């Protein structure tokens with residue numbers, strides 16, 4: 211098994227800023243994988259996440275196999291459903307949607323994924339997944355039939371993240387939703403980061419270098435970007451010049 215989680219911890223403790231490119235199997239054409247991954251390979255991206263809210267059954271396996279043929283970067287499943295589990299990836303975010311109260315997404319799909327997971331060698335990373343209101347309804351909201359947390363009730367978001375940590379989760383993922391109008395705000399990132407001792411992932415609606423730098427500077431440890439790369443691959447080139455990011459020790463900002 212590859213130790214993707216431990217590698218993420220090591221990278222963060224060195225002050226690095228891991229960046230994941232999200233590939234949604236619903237959106238990418240199989241024959242454009244090689245050219246897309248070529249861009250990823252020469253970019254600052256450190257991880258490839260693969261997943262979506264609504265993915266046709268069984269396409270993830272072939273897609274991950276094809277991605278793997280073209281890259282050495284770690285491939286992490288970011289699944290909306292058990293059908294997106296494949297042994298060809300390196301790790302899986304074992305997401306529990308702790309912002310919602312739909313038992314299926316808190317524990318149901320997890321139980322049904324075990325027989326499949328037992329047949330893999332994936333690094334299973336327990337992740338508290340928190341959906342934050344972001345200006346319009348997102349695919350995750352629709353599929354999970356849950357409401358996101360209000361972006362103005364910061365204390366509730368902080369308490370949700372902390373509860374995830376105390377339940378033993380290894381990562382907290384603040385999600386504005388793919389293509390979000392508003393990405394997760396400065397106040398939310400700062401306050402959640404201050405409260406928790408596990409790595410913080412931030413994603414949804416990040417479309418510019420400045421927004422990416424801000425996310426790190428407010429306290430994100432790992433950022434996920436999908437749509438901005440999907441819509442315009444020149445964004446990879448925009449990120450070629452060094453990011454203006456500092457290293458903020460816990461509680462230091």
Ligand SMILES: CC(C)=CCC/C(C)=C/CC/C(C)=C/CC/C(C)=C/COP(=O)(O)OP(=O)(O)O
Pocket residue numbers: 234236260261262263264288289290291292295304305306307314315316319320323339348349350353354388389
């Ligand atoms: C434990 C297993 C195997 C599955 C359950 C996993 C859970 C709880 C998932 C949480 C909810 C969910 C549907 C997450 C999907 C997250 C994701 C990969 C979003 C990517 O974007 P899309 O939502 O597909 O956006 P588009 O609308 O742009 O396609």
Ligand SMILES: O=P(O)(O)OC[C@@H](O)CO
Pocket residue numbers: 232385386387388389390412413414415416434435436437438
């Ligand atoms: O597609 P974008 O808006 O970059 O969102 C990435 C990810 O956080 C969605 O799950």
Ligand SMILES: [Mg+2]
Pocket residue numbers: 234236261262263264349
């Ligand atoms: Mg999708």
